[in-house]
Amino acid sequence: MVFKKLNIPLSPSKTIGPVTSLEYLGIILDTDAFEARIPVDKINRMCNLIHQLSRKKRCTKRELLQLIGHFNFATRIIIPGRSFLSYLFHVSCSVDELHYHVRLGKEARIDLSMWEEFLMHWNGRSLFLESSLITNVDLCLFTDAAGSYGYGGIFGSKWFSGNWDDDFIRLAHHKRNIPLLELMPIVISAVLWGANWSRRRIIFYCDNQALVYILNKRRSSNSIIMMFIRRLTLLSLKYNFHLMALHIAGATNGIADAISRQQWARFRSVTVCTKRLQFSLYSSSSFNFIKKLTRRYWLLSLAPSTRRAYATGLRVFQQFLFFSSIKRLLHQCFDEQTIQHFISYCVGVLHIRSSSIRSYLAAIRYYCLMIGRTDPLRRSNGTWNFSVSTLLKTAEKFNSQSQHHRLPICSKLLSRISHKLNGSFFGIYWDSLLRASLCCAFYGFLRLGEFTVNKFNASRNLTLSDMHINRNSATFLLKRSKTDRCNYGVYIRYYRTNNCLCPINHLHTYIKHRSKLFGHLSSNSSPLFIMPTGRTLTRTEFVKRLREVISSFGINSPLYSGHSLRIGAASTAAKAGLPIYLIKILGRWSLEAYRRYISVSSSTISNAFVLMSKI
Template sequence: MASSPVDIHLFTDAAPSVDFGGFYQGRWFTSTWPPQVLEIPHASASSALFELYPLVVTASLWGKEWSASSITVHCDNEATVHCINKGRSHSPAIMPFLRRLIWISAFSFCLPEVQAAGTRSRPFANTGTSLFEADIPVNHPLKTLLDASLNSIIQAVSLRTLQSYLTAWESFKSFHLPFNIPFPDFSVLTITSFISFLNSSKNLQASSIKGYMSGVQFFHKLIFNSRSAAIASSQTFMLIKGIQRTQPSRQDARQPITLDILTRCISTLRKGYHSKHVDRTLDTMFILAFFGFLRCSEISTTSTFNPLTHPTVSDLSVVDSETMSFSIKQSKTDQNRRGHFIYIFNLHSPIQPYQTLLAYLHFRKSQTKTTSDPLFVDESNRPATHFWFQKHLKAVLLLSGIPADHFSGHSFRIGAATTAAQKGLSHSQIQALGRWTSEAFKSYIRSDRSIIREAHRTLISKII
């Protein structure tokens, strides 16, 4: 908990061509740029990166003094402020430093109290130099290897996950205060009471409570190098299950864009919905989203375009006269960026998926200078954003005579799974087509009333 609205003021600045520095409570530092920054390609070395790096250094130097404090960082770069507040960036050059900053925030600011708790209950696993504190001298023979270890550890937890864990940990800490419980207490009594508190006072759903428990478990493993027996206990499991049963289930209101709806939307586009450019772009995006079981984030952007993560002209290609491929560089289930290929085949269909993609590829190549340009662009030749895609999708649905309220960019993925199930594809086939790594795909399959009607008709005919 912060002792006041603002406890600490930090000041940093950077001159990309010279050096950087920082000031904190009468102390300061300045340095020339290290090789790890200078070696970043010029195209990726943005001003946001240069402004972020001094903050990482500042947190490394003095972060251990900031536990339970509210910190204001004075920065004159809006892009840096944005990526820190969001906790992520689409720039591959910025992400390692942003990860390091959040990692330092998690362990430099929280670890002192965690280590103190470890000594109260049982010995802390690393009573000497801590891997997470990284407090060995710069000239230590293992310093380089320690830095390498830290960089690898940072990659093990995504920024969003780490941020959610920190939220859970702060909530767990706050829970101790009014009850005068020494922090952190991992007894069954405290853990189950915390869960009931989250349910009754915070009105959290069981699924959210499970996420909080994952966060608390994460920090327990860091303190004791083992899982919490209380969190994994039968009592805790039954408590969460009981909460889940008492809460009304929330139905997913998103509607599927099935093959029939897709066909109607494509027909609207080909009759002339907007400009020729917009119609052709949406036509291709709709078809690719449906037949590729794609998430909206896999064909559009939410921030600055990055050719290393967002779709480019080179990602759509002709394999042979019967096949086209689309490369997905990364996705929700592919954080390691192994990549995945979606194939569109030259099969007979009224909406002609193969021919549509082939024509669009020729169209985009005639417009672009390099194949690293965005694959999908709006009427102003800017990368197609999530908002732009959703806006036009709803407009096309309305023109096609379909109420658009409960449709979104994700409706293509839901509709593809629903259509596949209706066509008799097996669960394993649907899971493979949608690149699902769990059975979550089952929640995407919707039961259409016409299908149920036909099933009833079959039942009646058998009875008669």
């Protein structure tokens, strides 16, 4: 009526109201609930983009800016998250063109993991913050840290105090991280009392100028400080408060100063607080310590390769949710029907092999159990879900024509390769390195990742100290392997064979050439197998050169891989008549998996027909 009296034209299709809930620029504003909301599909889209980038070491500038754009949209209602866009902006500005690649360093991936941790448990709602500012004095909130005593804080009638851990205080003083000591009680206060600060804009008075700058910018060049800043930011996102800092003189912070110095007479003279909170630096009630420790142990139960495979499975599942326009949070999507649709999506849309689908389902099952949900692949009585197992059988039928079989490298082919590597194919050093590694892999039934490595770690990978060799035998210590789940270590034994494949002879030859070329790298902690460049023998280089040798015989080399040696060793052992139990021991198989490694030739089957016909 007002607009009509004023002769102001209105378009009915563009006019809404009066209402208490309105979508404005993609954000839903609700004046009844006093909250702003982001649609769930946008949250899932951000989670999907984070999953894609956080697993990469490099990405294009276009991909990074796409994610930053989503973050920038979200920070309209997630105010503390703005500070964690600055470093990503800095990374994106390192190149000019959109198709150029930028490097996602450790700091960038940690920032992405912080966003991921928050978004996975966020319901998309944020309460309106109060328009007025409130100081920590108004809240009766004070914290302080004394470098030689401890730390403390007070909030109304509640307070806490504690002594520094010796290692922690030594680290802070060694790195001159005085702001870290001042930051600690602030984070502890947010853990203990953050729920009482909901919707507040709090100005925190602090007597350390450096910490004031860090709190306002939410950035620091110190990785330890950033660990606590991220925790503080996650708490402010969880409890929906916004924290700022203002510098004051230390003399005006007498209450918290008395607590941190444990001057109890002085403390009682300035306050009448009666309730002390029992708290220690590493208390489970503060940082959800036990919860994080449990999650860490869950992840440590998996091998690194399995963790990567499970991460891929969850990422594909989130892509499926986005593809199917399922507007629910991840932990709400593990029902039986959604799992069935996911299997159909993998088979019909992505054309993924059934073995990969089983790996993805294992990732979903593992994630459900880790967050405390029931197993989505089993019934309540423990039996397998019939519908899921039926669809998996269908997937196997679809993929039966596309199976890729690796051919074995048996002793006969390995002998030809060994004769070819006589010092003139790749050079004396390369040939001696390949012959030693090939023969050790063959007779030791080694997996490719057990003697080749992309990033060397002396505590995990083969070193010189792990090899003990004499005239007639040698021993390798595999510190970590697939079936050694507790990392006790497994000894691989080699013995002289006095033929062209003798691992003892080839190891002696390789060690002699290695000592001549890398005398300075012959320490006990140096890698066992080193390329002429000084780098550890990598999987890619090993397979590439192995295929080059095989190609020189006129054989189709792509049918062979590094795992062909393990397959060939099992097949050769079976052909030689070794008992099954011994094959399982040599190959370190705990179940019946060894059966698929034994390749049976057509001549063996033909002989079987002859033998059967004579009975």
